[in-house]
Amino acid sequence: MKVTVFGTGYVGLVQGAVLADVGHDVVCVDIDAAKVAALQAGRVPIHEPGLAPIVQANQAAGRLRFTTGAAEGVAHGELIFLAVGTPPDEDGSADLQHVLAVARTIATHMAAPKTIVNKSTVPVGTADQVAEAVRAVLQQRGAPIAFEVVSNPEFLKEGAAVADCKRPDRIVIGTGSAAAEAQLRELYAPFNRNHDKIVVMDVKSAELTKYAANAMLATKISFINEIANLAERLGADIEAVRRGIGSDPRIGYHFIYPGVGYGGSCFPKDVKALIHTAKGVGFTPDVLLAVEQRNGAQRRVLAERIVAHYGGDVRGKTVAVWGLAFKPETDDMREAPSRALLQALWAAGAQVRAHDPVAMDEARRLFGERDDLVLCDTPLEALQGADCLAIVTEWKIFRVPDFDQMARLLKDRMVFDGRNLYEPAVLARHGLGYESIGRPGVA
Numbered sequence: 001m002k003v004t005v006f007g008t009g010y011v012g013l014v015q016g017a018v019l020a021d022v023g024h025d026v027v028c029v030d031i032d033a034a035k036v037a038a039l040q041a042g043r044v045p046i047h048e049p050g051l052a053p054i055v056q057a058n059q060a061a062g063r064l065r066f067t068t069g070a071a072e073g074v075a076h077g078e079l080i081f082l083a084v085g086t087p088p089d090e091d092g093s094a095d096l097q098h099v100l101a102v103a104r105t106i107a108t109h110m111a112a113p114k115t116i117v118n119k120s121t122v123p124v125g126t127a128d129q130v131a132e133a134v135r136a137v138l139q140q141r142g143a144p145i146a147f148e149v150v151s152n153p154e155f156l157k158e159g160a161a162v163a164d165c166k167r168p169d170r171i172v173i174g175t176g177s178a179a180a181e182a183q184l185r186e187l188y189a190p191f192n193r194n195h196d197k198i199v200v201m202d203v204k205s206a207e208l209t210k211y212a213a214n215a216m217l218a219t220k221i222s223f224i225n226e227i228a229n230l231a232e233r234l235g236a237d238i239e240a241v242r243r244g245i246g247s248d249p250r251i252g253y254h255f256i257y258p259g260v261g262y263g264g265s266c267f268p269k270d271v272k273a274l275i276h277t278a279k280g281v282g283f284t285p286d287v288l289l290a291v292e293q294r295n296g297a298q299r300r301v302l303a304e305r306i307v308a309h310y311g312g313d314v315r316g317k318t319v320a321v322w323g324l325a326f327k328p329e330t331d332d333m334r335e336a337p338s339r340a341l342l343q344a345l346w347a348a349g350a351q352v353r354a355h356d357p358v359a360m361d362e363a364r365r366l367f368g369e370r371d372d373l374v375l376c377d378t379p380l381e382a383l384q385g386a387d388c389l390a391i392v393t394e395w396k397i398f399r400v401p402d403f404d405q406m407a408r409l410l411k412d413r414m415v416f417d418g419r420n421l422y423e424p425a426v427l428a429r430h431g432l433g434y435e436s437i438g439r440p441g442v443a
C-alpha cells in the first residue's frame with residue numbers, strides 16, 4: 001500500500017521503516033531539513049537497535065523515501081500517518097500545534113480521498129479537531145474531497161522500538177468507518193498473522209487507551225517507589241518485596257523496579273496531559289495526581305542522598321554519573337532523571353564527570369560547554385578524580401564493573417545507586433560504601 005508518514009522521530013521513522021520492510025511503499029515527510037538530508041544519505045539520527053539496517057535496506061530497495069516536500073508526501077499516500085510531537089504546553093495539556101499544522105497541510109494538498117491515521121499521542125477529541133481543521137481548509141479551497149480520521153496510537157518502547165513495531169502486542173484502531181478499518185487491517189496484515197492483535201474501537205476510546213496505558217505504567221513505577229521509601233524507613237529490602245509481589249500473576253514482575261522515577265518523552269507528559277484532561281471535565285484524578293507527586297519526589301532522591309552524605313555541603317565535590325539517557329538502549333534524554341540529578345548537583349555546587357554509552361552527543365547538545373561538567377568516554381574515566389559515583393541509567397555495561405578499581409579511583413569510596421544494580425554485600429566486600437533505593441545501606 002502507499003503510505004505517507006509525517007514526522008520522522010522515534011515513532012514515525014521506526015513505523016515508516018517497519019512498514020516498508022514488509023513491502024509497503026513509504027514516503028516520510030519532516031520539516032527538519034537537516035534530519036531529512038541525513039536520512040536521505042542513509043544516516044539514522046537516533047540510536048535505536050536494529051533501525052539503521054532496515055532504513056538503509058528499504059531505501060536501497062526504493063520502498064522508503066524521505067522528503068521535506070509536503071505536497072509530494074500528501075500526493076503519495078492513500079494512508080497518511082501523523083507521527084509528529086505533542087509536547088506539553090505550559091499548563092500540562094498536550095500541544096497540538098504540530099498535529100493540526102499537518103492536518104491543514106494535508107487538506108491544502110490533497111487531490112484524492114485520504115485516510116488520516118493519527119499515531120501521535122493526543123487527548124480525547126483530537127480526531128474531531130483534526131477533521132474540523134481539514135474540513136475548514138477543503139471548504140476554503142472549494143474542494144469537497146472525502147477523508148477519514150482514524151486513531152491508531154503507538155505503544156512502542158524506545159530502545160526496543162523496531163522489535164515492538166515488528167511484533168506489536170496489540171494494534172488499536174479507533175474508527176467508526178468500516179472502510180477505514182478494512183484499509184488498516186490490510187496495512188497491518190503482515191503483523192497480524194499469528195493471532196488477531198487488532199482491537200477495533202471508537203475513536204475516543206482509542207485516544208484514551210494510549211493515555212490509560214502510559215498512566216498505568218507510570219502508576220506501577222510510582223507505587224513501587226512509594227513502597228521502596230517505606231521499606232527504607234522500616235528496615236525492609238524492596239528487592240525482596242519486589243520478588244515477593246511480582247510472583248503473583250495478577251501483579252507480575254514488569255515495571256515494578258524501584259528507581260529514581262520515570263522520565264522520557266512520554267510518561268511525564270502523558271500523565272500531565274491526562275490530569276489536564278480530567279480537570280477539564282470537572283474530575284479530580286486523585287490517583288494520577290499522587291503518581292506525579294511521588295515521581296517528582298523520587299527524581300530528587302539521589303541528589304538529596306548525596307548532599308546528605310556530605311553533611312549538606314557538596315561544594316568542591318566531584319560526582320561521577322553513570323547513565324544520562326532516560327533508560328538503556330536509547331540516546332533520548334527528554335525528561336531524563338539524570339537531568340534532575342545534574343541540575344540539583346550543580347545548584348549545590350558540585351562538579352560532575354558523566355558517562356553514557358550512547359547519549360554523549362545528546363548531552364553535549366543539551367548542556368554545551370560548562371565548567372562543572374566533564375563528559376567522559378568510558379565509565380572508568382568518569383571515576384577518575386571523582387569523590388563518589390551516582391548511577392542513574394541501568395545500562396548493561398554498568399552491571400559488572402571492576403569494583404576494586406572503582407574503590408581505588410573513588411576518593412570517598414561511595415556509590416549511590418539509583419537502579420539497585422548491585423548486591424550491597426558485594427560492594428562492602430570491596431570496601432565500597434553503598435546506598436541504593438529501598439534497601440539497607442552499607443556505610
Ligand code: NAD
Binds near residue numbers: 008
Ligand atoms: P519526535 O520529537 O522524536 O519526532 C517528531 C518529528 O516530527 C520531528 O522530527 C519533527 O521535526 C517532526 N515534525 C514536526 N512538525 C512537523 C510537520 N509539520 N511536518 C512534518 N514533520 C514534522 O517525537 P516522537 O518521540 O517520535 O513522538 C511522536 C508522537 O508519538 C508523540 O505524540 C509521542 O507522544 C508519541 N509516542 C512516542 C513514543 C516514544 O517512545 N517516543 C511512543 C509512543 C507514542
